[in-house]
Each structure stands twice: as C-alpha cells, then as structure tokens.
Amino acid sequence: MSIRFDDRVVVVTGAGQGLGRCHALEYARRGAKLLINDLGGSTTGEGGDGDLAQRVADEIIAAGGHAVANRDSVEHGERIIEAAIDAFGRVDVVVNNAGFLRDRSFAKMTDEDWNLMIQVHLVGGYRVTRAAWPHMREQSYGRIVFTTSAAGIYGNMGQANYAAAKLGLVGLAQSLAIEGRSRNILVNSIAPLAGSRLTATVLPAEVVETLKPEYVTPLVLLLTSETHDESGRLYEAGGGWVSQSRWQQSEGAYFDQLFSPEQLQARWAEICSFEHPRHVQSIGDIRTGVPERLGTDFALTPQ
Numbered sequence: 001m002s003i004r005f006d007d008r009v010v011v012v013t014g015a016g017q018g019l020g021r022c023h024a025l026e027y028a029r030r031g032a033k034l035l036i037n038d039l040g041g042s043t044t045g046e047g048g049d050g051d052l053a054q055r056v057a058d059e060i061i062a063a064g065g066h067a068v069a070n071r072d073s074v075e076h077g078e079r080i081i082e083a084a085i086d087a088f089g090r091v092d093v094v095v096n097n098a099g100f101l102r103d104r105s106f107a108k109m110t111d112e113d114w115n116l117m118i119q120v121h122l123v124g125g126y127r128v129t130r131a132a133w134p135h136m137r138e139q140s141y142g143r144i145v146f147t148t149s150a151a152g153i154y155g156n157m158g159q160a161n162y163a164a165a166k167l168g169l170v171g172l173a174q175s176l177a178i179e180g181r182s183r184n185i186l187v188n189s190i191a192p193l194a195g196s197r198l199t200a201t202v203l204p205a206e207v208v209e210t211l212k213p214e215y216v217t218p219l220v221l222l223l224t225s226e227t228h229d230e231s232g233r234l235y236e237a238g239g240g241w242v243s244q245s246r247w248q249q250s251e252g253a254y255f256d257q258l259f260s261p262e263q264l265q266a267r268w269a270e271i272c273s274f275e276h277p278r279h280v281q282s283i284g285d286i287r288t289g290v291p292e293r294l295g296t297d298f299a300l301t302p303q
C-alpha cells in the first residue's frame, strides 16, 4: 500500500456506521490513529445508541490499530478535537461526515427542522474544523474533507434544509482552501452516494446493498493523503463512479450603457447561452472585461 497514514491522526465525525465507519476502518488499515466520533443519533437526529463510536474503536483496536471513541455532537467540535489531541497529541486529517436528515416539503417544514439541519451539518462542520485549524496551521499540515450532497449541488424535493446546509459546506470548504494553502492545509468536498440507513429511507433494499460505502472511501483517503496537492475541489462518487464537479459561467453579454429590462430580455438567449462556457476558478475570474469597460479597476478582497 503506497498511500499510508502512519503517525497521522485522523478525526472522522459520524464514524459509528455507514460512510464514516468505512472511512475510519480503511484509515486504520493504512496505519492512522483514529478519533472515532459519533453521538449515536437516530436518522432524524434524536436519541441514540451512545456505544456506536466505541464499537468501531474496539474493532480497530482488535485488529491491531489505534483508536479512541468520542460521543460528543459535532456542535461541540472543540471537545472532539481536544479528545484527539489528548489521546494522540496532534490532528492531521478531519473528515466532516456526521449527519442526518429531516426531509419535509418546504410548506410543512418547521423552524426546528431547518435549525437542526443547519446546526449539525453546517455549524457542526464549522466547529470541528475551527477547533482543528490552529493545530494544522501550527504544524503546517492539514487535510480536510467536507461531506456535502448532490441535494445541495442540484437541489432536491423535500430537502431544502439539508440542501442549504450541505451547499453551505462547499462555500466553507472553498474559502478555507484559499486560506489554508500557504500552511499546507488542503480542503475538499465530496458528494457521496452510498447505501446506508439514511439512503435506506429513499432507496430499495437491493440498491442500498449494492451501493457499498467502500466505493466512496478511496476518494476520501486519496484527497487526504500526504502527496495529494489539490484543494478547493468538489467531487461526486458512488457505486464505482467518481467525478469532479465545477461551476461554469456563460460567456454573457456586455451593455455599453445602462439598460432596461426590455433590452435585457432582447439579449436573454445570448446571456444564457453555454455555447462557450467559462470555468471560473477564482473570484478574480468573474470580472473579466468589466473593469476595462467601466474604466476602473477593483479587486474583490476584504478592504
């Protein structure tokens, strides 16, 4: 095995089952020391089985690996990172994976459905990462993965709360990729598709069985490996398929003078044509041509 994690400390949130457990076991097989976090919640975020994380840690230890369990919610990310530091003295990799669903049409969604989703997926991802960040900066090494979802990228019926939280994570990841680069902290996002108790609520049993989490785990390990150098990217993976997704911009149209909605309408097809799409790679790319035309220059950086 050439991709190894010997002496690396890896934190996987929501690692008691499903994708997180699968990632954790593979990291352990490749020499990592694991912090297995899981509060053992139900699919909708209530109650739970507090021993879930301990069982995965025990499995790793029984196979000769190193692992400690933690059952805090990701909302208390600082406790999770503290547990990793107490046990192993450092943190090299964070896989933000914990999550659950509260699917409901927007018309029926309660404030609680909305708040819980933002709180666990987005705020939880923020808190765990924020707590790990100073350690990674200090050691000039860090690898972070955020688990987003196709529902966030494309939208989905009954998942407005989940989609908003999940795409929020992509914005977080893309900005952290920029801020972390100079300290060798790489940050990427993955949108997985895998059979788990979450997808068992929407997919037939035989499909859940076929879409093994093992098809997603190699991507997470590659993105967080020592020699991998890409950051700020978004990948989709599941069932043996792996791809990269990115934003594109239509070529658009320029107006030489202030214009009316009717003039805009007249050129709408041109504005929305993707015949010559541009792949925008940074915020600086979006202003091509505008400063020159306005006879001014500007940069979209904090003043």
Ligand SMILES: NC(=O)c1ccc[n+]([C@@H]2O[C@H](COP(=O)([O-])OP(=O)(O)OC[C@H]3O[C@@H](n4cnc5c(N)ncnc54)[C@H](O)[C@@H]3O)[C@@H](O)[C@H]2O)c1
Binding pocket: 013, 014, 015, 016, 017, 018, 019, 020, 037, 038, 039, 040, 041, 042, 043, 045, 052, 072, 073, 074, 075, 097, 098, 099, 100, 120, 124, 147, 148, 149, 150, 191, 192, 193, 194, 195, 196, 197, 198, 199
């Ligand atoms: N399975 C898929 O096809 C799929 C698709 C898109 C995104 N995802 C995302 O992948 C991640 C893993 O999903 P899965 O399918 O393996 O689900 P899963 O339910 O099998 O595992 C998620 C784990 O997260 C834990 N968890 C929930 N809230 C937590 C909290 N506040 N703190 C700590 N742990 C918590 C749960 O107890 C559970 O063990 C989730 O973020 C999910 O949204 C999964």
